[in-house]
Amino acid sequence: MAKKTGTKKETSASKFKLPSFKLSSQQKLIFGSLFMLLGALMFISFLSYLFTNKIDQSIVNEFPNRTPEAQNWTSLLGAWISDIFITKGFGIAAFIIAGLIILTGIYIALDINKSKLRSHWIWGLLTVVWLSTFFGFFAHHIGFLGGVIGYESNQLLQDYTGKIGTVFILLFGLIVFAAIKLKFTAETFVNWFKRSKRAISEDFKNNEEETVVAFDNNLSDEAQQIKEAYLKNNTEEDTNFDLEPEIKVAKPKTETAKNEGNDNELSIEIEAIKEETSETDNLASKLVEDFGQFDPTLELSNFKFPPIDLLKKYDTEGITINQDELEENKNKIVETLSNYKIGIDSIKATIGPTVTLYEIVPEAGVRISKIKNLEDDIALSLSALGIRIIAPIPGKGTIGIEVPNKKPTIVSMRSVIASQKFQKSDMALPIALGKTISNETFVVDLAKMPHMLMAGATGQGKSVGLNAVLTSLIYKKHPAEVKFVLVDPKKVELTLYNKIERHYLAKLPDSEEAIITDNNKVINTLNSLCIEMDNRYEMLKNASCRNIAEYNAKFKARKLNPNDGHAFLPYIVLVVDEFADLIMTAGKEVETPIARLAQLARAIGIHLIIATQRPSVNVITGIIKANFPARIAFRVTSKIDSRTILDNSGADQLIGRGDMLFTQGNDMIRLQCAFVDTPEIEEITDFIGSQKAYPDAHLLPEYVGEESGTSLDIDIADRDQLFREAAEIIVTAQQGSASLLQRKLKLGYNRAGRIIDQLEAAGIVGPFEGSKARQVLFTDLASLHQFLDNETA
Numbered sequence: 001m002a003k004k005t006g007t008k009k010e011t012s013a014s015k016f017k018l019p020s021f022k023l024s025s026q027q028k029l030i031f032g033s034l035f036m037l038l039g040a041l042m043f044i045s046f047l048s049y050l051f052t053n054k055i056d057q058s059i060v061n062e063f064p065n066r067t068p069e070a071q072n073w074t075s076l077l078g079a080w081i082s083d084i085f086i087t088k089g090f091g092i093a094a095f096i097i098a099g100l101i102i103l104t105g106i107y108i109a110l111d112i113n114k115s116k117l118r119s120h121w122i123w124g125l126l127t128v129v130w131l132s133t134f135f136g137f138f139a140h141h142i143g144f145l146g147g148v149i150g151y152e153s154n155q156l157l158q159d160y161t162g163k164i165g166t167v168f169i170l171l172f173g174l175i176v177f178a179a180i181k182l183k184f185t186a187e188t189f190v191n192w193f194k195r196s197k198r199a200i201s202e203d204f205k206n207n208e209e210e211t212v213v214a215f216d217n218n219l220s221d222e223a224q225q226i227k228e229a230y231l232k233n234n235t236e237e238d239t240n241f242d243l244e245p246e247i248k249v250a251k252p253k254t255e256t257a258k259n260e261g262n263d264n265e266l267s268i269e270i271e272a273i274k275e276e277t278s279e280t281d282n283l284a285s286k287l288v289e290d291f292g293q294f295d296p297t298l299e300l301s302n303f304k305f306p307p308i309d310l311l312k313k314y315d316t317e318g319i320t321i322n323q324d325e326l327e328e329n330k331n332k333i334v335e336t337l338s339n340y341k342i343g344i345d346s347i348k349a350t351i352g353p354t355v356t357l358y359e360i361v362p363e364a365g366v367r368i369s370k371i372k373n374l375e376d377d378i379a380l381s382l383s384a385l386g387i388r389i390i391a392p393i394p395g396k397g398t399i400g401i402e403v404p405n406k407k408p409t410i411v412s413m414r415s416v417i418a419s420q421k422f423q424k425s426d427m428a429l430p431i432a433l434g435k436t437i438s439n440e441t442f443v444v445d446l447a448k449m450p451h452m453l454m455a456g457a458t459g460q461g462k463s464v465g466l467n468a469v470l471t472s473l474i475y476k477k478h479p480a481e482v483k484f485v486l487v488d489p490k491k492v493e494l495t496l497y498n499k500i501e502r503h504y505l506a507k508l509p510d511s512e513e514a515i516i517t518d519n520n521k522v523i524n525t526l527n528s529l530c531i532e533m534d535n536r537y538e539m540l541k542n543a544s545c546r547n548i549a550e551y552n553a554k555f556k557a558r559k560l561n562p563n564d565g566h567a568f569l570p571y572i573v574l575v576v577d578e579f580a581d582l583i584m585t586a587g588k589e590v591e592t593p594i595a596r597l598a599q600l601a602r603a604i605g606i607h608l609i610i611a612t613q614r615p616s617v618n619v620i621t622g623i624i625k626a627n628f629p630a631r632i633a634f635r636v637t638s639k640i641d642s643r644t645i646l647d648n649s650g651a652d653q654l655i656g657r658g659d660m661l662f663t664q665g666n667d668m669i670r671l672q673c674a675f676v677d678t679p680e681i682e683e684i685t686d687f688i689g690s691q692k693a694y695p696d697a698h699l700l701p702e703y704v705g706e707e708s709g710t711s712l713d714i715d716i717a718d719r720d721q722l723f724r725e726a727a728e729i730i731v732t733a734q735q736g737s738a739s740l741l742q743r744k745l746k747l748g749y750n751r752a753g754r755i756i757d758q759l760e761a762a763g764i765v766g767p768f769e770g771s772k773a774r775q776v777l778f779t780d781l782a783s784l785h786q787f788l789d790n791e792t793a
């Protein structure tokens with residue numbers, strides 16, 4: 001019964017299947033030469049027809065009659081075909097048709113890309129129509145020049161537009177041809193005109209010069225005699241022989257003579273190196289010329305970035321200078337230092353949003369370490385929390401004392417997003433983190449970091465920091481360019497981003513919620529990202545690219561064929577809020593893929609941001625730390641925590657509420673994190689969520705955990721049409737890889753991946769083994785066929 005339904009399905013499917021025109025090499029040769037010979041035969045007939053058409057005129061209408069003898073070189077058939085194509089058809093433009101048929105034969109025989117052939121045919125036929133209409137003008141003099149079609153079309157145009165109109169229409173056709181096919185522009189003509197003008201004037205000049213040289217030659221005999229006489233007496237080679245200016249003009253002649261004289265010297269043969277332009281390059285530039293660069297944003301071309309007005313302005317924004325406070329702090333610093341016998345040469349204040357930096361130049365002879373050791377005493381005297389002493393300020397010969405402002409100002413997300421620095425940045429993943437102590441907007445490129453660790457005690461601004469990162473990316477990057485994988489074990493921090501799931505989020509194929517709150521799912525997602533990473537590396541390798549930027553540029557330039565499994569790759573940003581919680585519950589299972597991603601994913605555009613409120617060494621392990629050079633520390637409670645995050649103290653002296661230290665491996669920068677509140681995020685996500693979206697979130701590759709092998713139960717009826725063919729390829733090659741199917745069956749990556757899954761479900765290939773190809777469980781085609789036939793029986 002099962003078999004019956006199966007066959008029924010098959011027959012109905014095959015009914016609608018287009019015949020496949022895949023020819024074997026022998027068939028290509030047979031059909032190719034058939035076309036070539038046919039075209040050549042037509043060409044010879046047409047040529048002969050030009051001389052014999054009058055004689056053969058009477059017999060062409062009696063084609064079935066074998067008796068009359070035609071004068072055409074290819075006899076009756078030639079006369080008849082020529083009559084149809086030339087006289088009754090397109091006139092002498094019919095030669096182009098013969099040419100096109102020959103060309104078709106060549107393309108088939110040599111198996112050249114058929115898309116070019118299609119274009120040759122389209123342009124060829126248009127030229128035929130144009131030429132025959134053009135020759136239609138002269139139909140009264142030589143009848144077959146334009147043929148009946150040419151004559152009629154010309155007449156039609158003349159009836160409606162007159163002779164002048166017809167000429168204009170034909171001229172327009174010519175311009176269209178020149179512009180589209182020959183890529184002419186108005187400049188081409190202008191340049192031509194200029195060049196020909198220049199050529200004329202150069203000709204004119206050359207003529208003038210020739211007369212001068214001729215004149216020189218007249219004189220040169222005499223001059224030469226003088227020179228020879230002189231040289232006889234002066235054998236020195238470097239004689240500065242300054243003759244009349246006429247001799248200088250003739251100098252090239254002397255040089256040639258010199259070269260001729262050195263016959264037995266080795267001559268250098270210079271081989272012109274041909275520029276290597278591969279066929280794909282030509283095809284790519286042709287595609288780019290025809291369709292423009294590939295635009296990844298095309299599917300959501302009407303997508304509107306959220307307007308800046310969705311972000312709030314704050315009353316406490318903008319720095320106000322409190323002169324009294326400045327004076328007071330300055331006096332306190334000078335006084336404290338003088339108590340410890342440290343003299344000051346000069347002091348300068350830079351007012352930031354939360355702290356003011358006092359830059360001190362100590363008197364000559366004061367040891368820097370002495371000031372550094374007095375940090376706590378100075379802080380006590382200034383009676384302020386959050387004093388940080390930077391001794392010395394890197395790159396400057398001064399000592400910095402950061403003192404918190406009495407009235408800190410908020411750095412709004414709006415102000416950093418609107419800043420020129422952010423708006424004009426051309427970074428791959430720009431992040432406007434906040435403002436520096438000198439009140440400059442601080443923008444960094446996540447792609448260069450390439451991963452970020454964010455830590456700080458609870459309530460010090462981590463979630464706001466993560467939101468600032470996400471908001472920056474959303475304001476600058478189209479949904480096609482960046483995707484977020486959000487992990488939020490706290491279940492409340494990132495839920496708002498659910499609304500932009502189909503725009504900006506990526507998720508596992510089988511999961512309902514894009515934002516991951518369940519720790520088990522995190523493990524699957526991280527492993528899936530590892531698969532994505534391996535896939536992307538494979539794609540990069542096949543495209544001979546070193547990183548995602550190169551790859552995407554190549555893809556946009558249409559140098560990579562989507563049929564070979566290539567696709568535009570969006571950046572993927574993985575955000576983990578509360579990493580400590582994950583490590584506590586899942587330990588190694590999480591740490592291993594995170595470490596793998598952190599070590600390898602930078603080149604292929606996967607970037608990690610992990611945040612934790614417990615910066616202890618068992619959470620931020622050595623391996624994690626080694627791979628997260630960019631670190632952000634909000635306020636922490638102890639020096640030890642600060643050292644765990646930054647490898648340095650300082651984070652314990654911050655004042656909280658977005659006050660942070662940022663390091664990218666070397667210097668530490670104190671920043672005030674940009675503030676973005678939940679209602680603002682809500683408005684932004686509402687704005688984006690209400691726009692047209694992709695059908696689904698960006699799907700990550702499926703990852704099947706060790707214990708859950710059952711999700712691969714794929715119904716036989718749901719199998720891909722190419723399932724059997726794919727199985728045969730895999731068994732023949734004894735290599736279970738999706739890329740093999742991609743190449744052999746010319747499939748996209750996703751379809752090849754699905755077929756591999758189906759093959760696994762059918763027990764033809766083994767399970768996924770990381771970067772290794774899957775094991776093939778059938779050794780020969782016979783056993784495979786037997787298995788497949790039994791399956792459907």
Ligand SMILES: Nc1ncnc2c1ncn2[C@@H]1O[C@H](COP(=O)(O)OP(=O)(O)OP(=O)(O)O)[C@@H](O)[C@H]1O
Nearest residue numbers: 457458459460461462463464613657658673674675
């Ligand atoms: N950049 C900032 N500017 C001004 N205020 C801020 C800033 N960042 C945080 N705050 C204030 O601190 C509060 C707590 O911030 P946030 O929720 O980001 O802390 P957290 O570190 O994520 O805490 P938890 O770990 O408990 O989630 C905010 O509600 C806000 O009032």
